[in-house]
Each structure stands twice: as structure tokens, then as C-alpha cells.
Amino acid sequence: MADQALRPTLTAEEATSYSLSIRPTSGGLAFCICPITRDGVSFSTFLPYSSSEAPLYKMIEELYYQDELLSLPYAATYLYYEPSQATLVPDELLISGQEALWLTPQRETEEAESVQRKTTSTLALSYRLPDETKSFVLAWDQEAYHFLRRTLLLLEPRPYFAPTLETRRAYTRRTRGYELLIQLREKHVDCFLLREGELVAFNTYAIVRSLEAREIAGEVMYYIVALWRHFSLSPDTDHIHVSYPCEGAEQVTSLLKASAECLHELLKDHITSVQVEPYQTLTHQ
Structure with missing residues (x-):
């Protein structure tokens, strides 16, 4: 957890000179605010989830409304996510809009309905390697992604390992x-x-x-x-x-x-x- 004494107090106008990076991770949300230029101070912290039982998007949504720094209009916002699936695909075989074909389909289980209700819908995302002819196709939580896309308009998703x-x-x-x-x-x-x-x-x-x-x-x-x-x-x-x-x-x-x-x-x-x-x-x- 970052020293709260160093926590910045940014206005909406000042936020346009900074970028926000977020990473949903084990037990909470890590985020970092960095100046676009060399002027200014970077700040990072970790916000724990209040419960591990709720859907991921609900846990992120709670933290989003809890910390005002997450809702400012930054010049850029980067989402570093941990994929539930990932595969490497040659670019010549990858068709835009059909990335999900490279992932293992989600299957219905034969468990009780209470367990089935916890099944998470995933979204296929892609990440092209710089200076390469290969791309990653990755799966991540669909509801969490759409919530972040709605609330953080300038959102650039990247796999955590990038x-x-x-x-x-x-x-x-x-x-x-x-x-x-x-x-x-x-x-x-x-x-x-x-x-x-x-x-x-x-x-x-x-x-x-x-x-x-x-x-x-x-x-x-x-x-x-x-x-x-x-x-x-x-x-x-x-x-x-x-x-x-x-x-x-x-x-x-x-x-x-x-x-x-x-x-x-x-x-x-x-x-x-x-x-x-x-x-x-x-x-x-």
C-alpha cells in the first residue's frame, strides 16, 4: 500500500496530464498514476476487495466508486489483465472479430445450478506483439471489461505479462x-x-x-x-x-x-x- 501522505490531489483538468494503469489482481485492484511528461510524481497503491465471493465486475465497481482517483479523465488508461485463457496465433491466420475461435469454448457443467450461476462469461481480446508477426488471443471477464470500458473511455487493454x-x-x-x-x-x-x-x-x-x-x-x-x-x-x-x-x-x-x-x-x-x-x-x- 502506498504512503497516503504522497497521495496526489488531482483536479479533472490536471488529470489530463497523467495516465492511469490498473491491474485487477489477487485480492484487489492495483493502480498507478504517472505523468505523461517527466514533470510530476507517480503514485501507486493497492485497494483490497471487500469480498472475494462477488463477481469480479462488482468488486471493481465498488472500488471505482470508493476512490475518486479512479474516475478522473486521464489522458490514457491501461488495463493490465490476467487472462483465463491465452494462445499465440500467426497474424496471417487471425481474422478481426473472430478471435474467439482460437479459444476453448465455455462448456456447461453438470454441477448444481448454484455453481452454474457462478460461471463467468469471457470476452476474446487480442494483443499484437510489437515488431512481430504473431498476436496473443486471450480471454478475460466480459462483465468486468464492459464496466471498465463504459467508465474509463480511453481504455487500452493489455495482458499483464506484456x-x-x-x-x-x-x-x-x-x-x-x-x-x-x-x-x-x-x-x-x-x-x-x-x-x-x-x-x-x-x-x-x-x-x-x-x-x-x-x-x-x-x-x-x-x-x-x-x-x-x-x-x-x-x-x-x-x-x-x-x-x-x-x-x-x-x-x-x-x-x-x-x-x-x-x-x-x-x-x-x-x-x-x-x-x-x-x-x-x-x-x-
Whole structure:
């Protein structure tokens, strides 16, 4: 949580010189206000949800009306979302308006109606990689997206991993060999294979055992080994970069940090180059 003494008091007119970045994450909403130019001070904070049982859009709506900073007319607003599904598609195969065809259809379950009512409708979104001929097709909460689109008119949606991915793509342009980027988030892990700035492959996996750091690390290790063998990577010339979030509920971020450290312990005796570091989505524009 940011120091409230540093909390800005912006007028609607002053807000047009700032951008707003928001990230719905574990347990609440992280947001950051940054000046468009170098003048001015950035401010970031984390607002916890009052309940985890309500639909996501209801929890976001409550916070939106609770904090006046979220409702100002900013020059730009960026939504960094955690997709429930994601896939990488060559641009020549992607048809505008038909992105949902690349996602797994939502299926009716045979559970009780009370459970069915909690099923979340999703919306297909796309994100084109800069300087690439590939795009991500991703699914996110439809009601939450439409609420934010109505209330924050200049809304640009981006997957939460976009800033870290671009940083690592830039890094691999200056290095040799492949890099396997492992990005941890609550109940999921996203895996990116990079070489000389190009995204070679991508996959996302659900984490089944998500209560203990060693269990999470063991499960993620299984996916790392499978990808390492599939692409015939070298323990001497290729690299692994493990990142964990520092935005979100402390209980979740602490667990994922511990999981990343466990992964490092499992990998360090087998892979020459293994890095572990946190990622903070909202410091990027």
C-alpha cells in the first residue's frame, strides 16, 4: 500500500496530464498514476476487495466508486489483465472479430445450478506483439471489461505479462541462446521461449496444487522439464528467467516469491544460468 501522505490531489483538468494503469489482481485492484511528461510524481497503491465471493465486475465497481482517483479523465488508461485463457496465433491466420475461435469454448457443467450461476462469461481480446508477426488471443471477464470500458473511455487493454515480456525480448537481442521465461501468477504459470528477441513459443498452465511453495515449484518444474526436452535446450548455453509478482495480496505474492526461490533451488544444479526476480506491471507504460 502506498504512503497516503504522497497521495496526489488531482483536479479533472490536471488529470489530463497523467495516465492511469490498473491491474485487477489477487485480492484487489492495483493502480498507478504517472505523468505523461517527466514533470510530476507517480503514485501507486493497492485497494483490497471487500469480498472475494462477488463477481469480479462488482468488486471493481465498488472500488471505482470508493476512490475518486479512479474516475478522473486521464489522458490514457491501461488495463493490465490476467487472462483465463491465452494462445499465440500467426497474424496471417487471425481474422478481426473472430478471435474467439482460437479459444476453448465455455462448456456447461453438470454441477448444481448454484455453481452454474457462478460461471463467468469471457470476452476474446487480442494483443499484437510489437515488431512481430504473431498476436496473443486471450480471454478475460466480459462483465468486468464492459464496466471498465463504459467508465474509463480511453481504455487500452493489455495482458499483464506484456511489460516483462518486452523487457526480456529486448534482453535476448543482446544475448546468445534461448531464454525460457517463467512468469508466475495466482493459480497459473505462463511460459515464453525467446531467442534473439523473437517469441518462439508460448504456453500457459493451470497450477493445481497452489497452497504450498514447494508444491507449486514441483508442478512448475514438471512443465519446465517438458518444454526443455521438447525444444532440446542446452543446460550450458540456454537460460531460465523466473519472475514472480509484487503486486497483489501479500499472502499470494509471498507464496509466489517463495515458490520462485524453491524453483531456483531445484534448477541451479542442472542449468548454468537461472535468474529469479520480481515483476511489477504498473511501473511500465
